[in-house]
Amino acid sequence: MILTSPVRGAGTSATTLGALGVAGLAVVLELAPRLGLVSTVYLPPLTAMLGALAAEAASPVFWFSLYETLRGWAIGLLLAVGGGILLGVPIGLLPVVRKATASTIEFLRPIPSVALVPLAVLLFGTDLRSTLLLVVYAAFWQVLVQVIAGVRDVDPVAMDTATVYRLGLCARVRRVVWPSALPYVLTGVRLGASVALVLAVTGELVIGSPGLGRQIALAQSSGAIATLYALVLVTGLVGMLLNLVFRAVERRVLAWHPAVRGDSVR
Amino acid sequence: MTTRFSLRTTAFALSGALALSSCASPVAGGGDTPGTSGATTSVSLGVVPVIDVAPIYLGKEKGFFSKRGIDLRLETGQGGAAILPGVMSSQLTFGFSNMTSLLVARDKGLDVKVVANGTSSTGKSGGDFGAVVVRGDSPVQTAKDLAGRSVAVNTLKNIGDTTVRASVRKAGGDPAAVKFTELAFPDMPAALAKGNVDAAWVVEPFLTMAKNQGARVVAWNFVDTAPKLTVAAYFTSAKVRTEQPDLVRRFTEAAKESATYATAHPDEARQAITGYTKITKEQVAALTLPDWPAEVNRESVAVLADLAPQDGLVSGKPDLTALLP
Numbered sequence: 001m002i003l004t005s006p007v008r009g010a011g012t013s014a015t016t017l018g019a020l021g022v023a024g025l026a027v028v029l030e031l032a033p034r035l036g037l038v039s040t041v042y043l044p045p046l047t048a049m050l051g052a053l054a055a056e057a058a059s060p061v062f063w064f065s066l067y068e069t070l071r072g073w074a075i076g077l078l079l080a081v082g083g084g085i086l087l088g089v090p091i092g093l094l095p096v097v098r099k100a101t102a103s104t105i106e107f108l109r110p111i112p113s114v115a116l117v118p119l120a121v122l123l124f125g126t127d128l129r130s131t132l133l134l135v136v137y138a139a140f141w142q143v144l145v146q147v148i149a150g151v152r153d154v155d156p157v158a159m160d161t162a163t164v165y166r167l168g169l170c171a172r173v174r175r176v177v178w179p180s181a182l183p184y185v186l187t188g189v190r191l192g193a194s195v196a197l198v199l200a201v202t203g204e205l206v207i208g209s210p211g212l213g214r215q216i217a218l219a220q221s222s223g224a225i226a227t228l229y230a231l232v233l234v235t236g237l238v239g240m241l242l243n244l245v246f247r248a249v250e251r252r253v254l255a256w257h258p259a260v261r262g263d264s265v266r
Numbered sequence: 267m268t269t270r271f272s273l274r275t276t277a278f279a280l281s282g283a284l285a286l287s288s289c290a291s292p293v294a295g296g297g298d299t300p301g302t303s304g305a306t307t308s309v310s311l312g313v314v315p316v317i318d319v320a321p322i323y324l325g326k327e328k329g330f331f332s333k334r335g336i337d338l339r340l341e342t343g344q345g346g347a348a349i350l351p352g353v354m355s356s357q358l359t360f361g362f363s364n365m366t367s368l369l370v371a372r373d374k375g376l377d378v379k380v381v382a383n384g385t386s387s388t389g390k391s392g393g394d395f396g397a398v399v400v401r402g403d404s405p406v407q408t409a410k411d412l413a414g415r416s417v418a419v420n421t422l423k424n425i426g427d428t429t430v431r432a433s434v435r436k437a438g439g440d441p442a443a444v445k446f447t448e449l450a451f452p453d454m455p456a457a458l459a460k461g462n463v464d465a466a467w468v469v470e471p472f473l474t475m476a477k478n479q480g481a482r483v484v485a486w487n488f489v490d491t492a493p494k495l496t497v498a499a500y501f502t503s504a505k506v507r508t509e510q511p512d513l514v515r516r517f518t519e520a521a522k523e524s525a526t527y528a529t530a531h532p533d534e535a536r537q538a539i540t541g542y543t544k545i546t547k548e549q550v551a552a553l554t555l556p557d558w559p560a561e562v563n564r565e566s567v568a569v570l571a572d573l574a575p576q577d578g579l580v581s582g583k584p585d586l587t588a589l590l591p
Contacts (some may be wrong), residue, residue, distance in 0.1 A: 041479060042456050121348055125357040126341060208342060215544075218315055218342075218454045223471045224544035 044226045062215065063148035064129035066234070072128055073193075073200040073242075076135025080192050083136070084143025089173060091144075092151025092181070105144070107177065113199050115139040117206050131203035131211070138191035138199040146191070150184025151177055182252055190246040197239050212238075306337040308511055311500070312349035312358040315342045317395070317470050317539050318385040318498055319362055321558050324531075324538040325524025334516040342542070353503050355376070360506075360517060363571050364498040366373040366425035366579065373580035374590050377393075377504035380590050381514055382521035384498035386566075387488035394489050395556040396469040398430055399481040401458055406465060408430070409485035410439035416465035418449040418457060425468045425497065426487075428577045433485035441577075455479055470553045471545055491573070492566035500561060518591070525558040562590055 021108040029046040032038050038046075056062040091097050120130040143159045154177050204213025212235055219228040301537060309331075313319045319518045322340065325331060331338040350371055352358040362384055363371075371378050388394050398417065406415060412434050419426030431441035447463055454466040455476040467487060468476055477483070488495045500521055507514055528535040535558075536550045545553075564586070571584040 037457065039456075041475075122355070123349070124347075124354065129448045214342075221315060221448075222544035223452060223475050223549070224546070227544050 003155055005106070027032055031236065042225060043143060044229065048226045049229045049233060052224070052226035053233065054095050056215075056234075065210065065212050065215045066238075068128075068209075069197075069200050069204065069213065069235075070208070072131045072135060072203070072211060072240070075128075076132050076200060077137045077139055077189075077193055077196045079132070079144050080139035080196065081189055083140050084188060084192070088144045088147025089151055089177065089181075091175065092148040093173075098148070098152075105141070109141040111137075114202060117203075120203070121207055126208050128209055130207045131200055131209045133197045134203040135196045139196040142192040142195055143185070143188040146184045146188025147181065150188075151183030153184065154180045156184055159208050181200050183257055186246075186250045186253060190243065190250060194239060197235070197242060267527060284348045306332065306335045307510075309359045309513065309517065310339045310341050310357070312341045312352050312361040314362065315350070315542050317543070317545075318436045318554065318556060320535045320538045320555075321493055321524040321528035322362075322521065323542050324528050325520060325534055327538065328527060330523045330526070330527070331517075333521045334520050336520060337518055338520075340542075350376070350378070353501065355508075356503070356505060359513075360500055360502050362498060362500055364425045365496055365567055366428055366496050366503055366574060369574050369584045370424075370559050370570055370579055372584055373574075373582065376591065378501045378563060379504065379507055380499040380501050381507075382518045382591075383562045384476060384500055385496075385557050385560055387491075387495040387497055387565060388554065388557050389489055389494040391409070391486045392483075393554055393555045394486050395473065396467065396486075396488050397473055398433065398465050398485040398487055399458065399473070399476045399485050401461070402480040402482050404464065404482070404484075407482055408435035409433040409487075409490070411439045412465055412484070413439040413441075413443035414445075416445045416447050418447050418450050418463040420449065420467075422446055422448045423577075425570070428573045428579060429487040429491045429495075430467050430485065432569075432573060433487045433490040436490045437485070470520040470555075471549055472483050473554070474543065474549070474552050480571065492563075492569040494557065494559070494567040495550060495561050495569070496563045497556065522560040525560045527563045528558050531537040532550060564590060 026046055029049070031045075033040040033045045044055050045053075046074050071244065091101055114136060116134060117130075120133040124130040124133065137193060158180070159172070162176045167175065201213040201216070203209055204211035205217050206213075208214055208217065212231055216231045216235075219225075219231060274351055289458045310458055311322065313322065319340075322338075326338050326340070341352070349358065349361040350367065353361040354376055360381065368378055369529060370382065385395075387396070398409070398412070406412060409430075412430070417427075417431065426446075430446075431444060434441040434444055449457055449463065449466070451472050454463075454468050455472055456493060457463050458466045458476065458481060465484065466476070466481075473483075474498055488497060500517075502514060502517075502523045528538075532555060535555060536553075539545055539550050539553075540547055567590060568586060575583055
């Protein structure tokens with residue numbers, strides 16, 4: 001929605017459509033329980049959820065939990081992105097390394113992070129580090145795979161040219177590989193960011209480390225269903241905002257890139 | 267790691283100081299037990315944020331722990347299943363668990379020991395904090411009718427199914443014919459309403475919620491199992507017990523004082539529940555609270571211990587003297 005550029009005529013209609021989608025969802029959430037399609041006990045109408053949200057927003061615990069979740073998300077994402085880039089560039093560049101690691105990566109990547117909960121609890125108990133393990137594990141692969149793809153996608157002619165000009169490895173990575181891999185890397189970061197948020201909340205929910213997830217679990221075990229949904233709405237909202245921010249950053253950083261410049265994408 | 271080490275050192279120094287000072291002052295008073303140093307031991311207690319542990323929250327608030335030199339940290343993480351491993355791996359000093367889980371743990375060779383009573387059934391048929399409910403229109407009338415039906419319990423092979431079987435047995439039904447399904451307490455009222463299960467063993471606040479939605483109680487499983495059944499207790503590991511006996515003693519005293527206080531002040535206990543759960547004031551007023559006696563009801567635990575091998579939860583007859591204080 002924020003992404004609309006003045007050049008695009010379709011922009012305004014995308015915003016309108018987006019707003020219509022949200023409004024439609026809101027109407028369904030309000031009416032489905034009121035019309036008796038689902039029991040109000042288990043799915044309260046949207047207005048009841050918003051009321052519960054207002055009550056939550058008045059408590060410092062809510063804001064602290066939001067902070068804890070965002071902190072876990074940010075630290076986890078940073079570690080995942082750092083690790084993904086540090087390992088992804090050499091793997092993408094060197095065919096030998098790539099061949100040696102490909103099957104291992106394909107084996108580890110699909111393992112659901114949540115399956116590591118017992119390990120996380122065993123190693124770190126219930127604190128932030130447990131959540132981080134899940135977040136980093138899930139987001140790391142998103143970034144790594146994109147980085148590898150980006151590095152492999154470097155124009156061979158440009159690489160040959162760099163060789164002819166006798167550029168050193170560092171210069172080659174910095175001037176040839178990195179700029180052309182950057183769009184992939186940013187996509188990886190954006191995907192990793194969403195996955196990291198999902199896993200941060202899941203970790204808190206399942207393990208009980210502090211954050212919004214734990215508040216959701218608490219609402220669940222208290223039978224506070226409106227509050228439960230209110231918190232779920234918050235996590236959805238946070239995810240949407242983060243995605244918007246990342247897309248905006250992407251557009252700015254890649255302003256020079258044909259995909260962004262030409263508006264051929266999106 | 268470092269913090270834990272330093273804690274242990276502090277605890278050691280403290281227990282030494284206490285050993286000296288306790289010669290002079292009788293321990294029962296408990297007024298200024300931390301001794302000369304005034305230092306406090308940081309203690310982590312693994313609990314599930316349910317109504318059962320209200321006395322501990324209240325007791326902490328009232329200073330029953332701090333006046334005994336215990337800086338109590340309540341760890342509500344993990345959920346019940348991970349409290350036991352948490353205590354065994356020394357991530358938690360103490361834990362809260364139901365009796366059957368502790369019996370099973372001992373059967374598996376884990377050296378757990380009860381240090382204080384937790385929650386007991388009220389012993390009132392018609393007014394306990396846990397019961398088996400069915401839909402209002404269900405053909406099931408008594409516990410006997412549960413044979414051949416599906417009953418939801420929060421954990422299979424635990425205190426839920428073993429006590430529900432006791433109800434069925436007592437009513438003259440075939441306990442082996444009951445089909446148990448694992449469901450989380452919060453999901454039970456909905457599953458029951460939808461007809462996914464024929465009956466559900468629920469505890470508060472979900473018992474009241476289910477009843478408000480038209481569910482009908484067919485068995486008071488805790489009451490049927492034993493009079494004033496001890497349902498859950500606070501426990502620790504052999505390691506803590508041998509390394510910090512004085513800490514265990516102080517914790518036990520504080521937990522007892524908390525239980526006695528909560529029993530005498532149920533309104534304050536209800537108030538405390540709204541502080542650590544998201545149960546509202548209106549809801550909490552309608553709930554049936556469990557009993558919080560200071561001592562474990564040994565005979566009732568003996569009943570659970572007899573049921574455990576019968577229901578195939580443990581291999582041998584549990585050693586109660588090793589488990590209970």
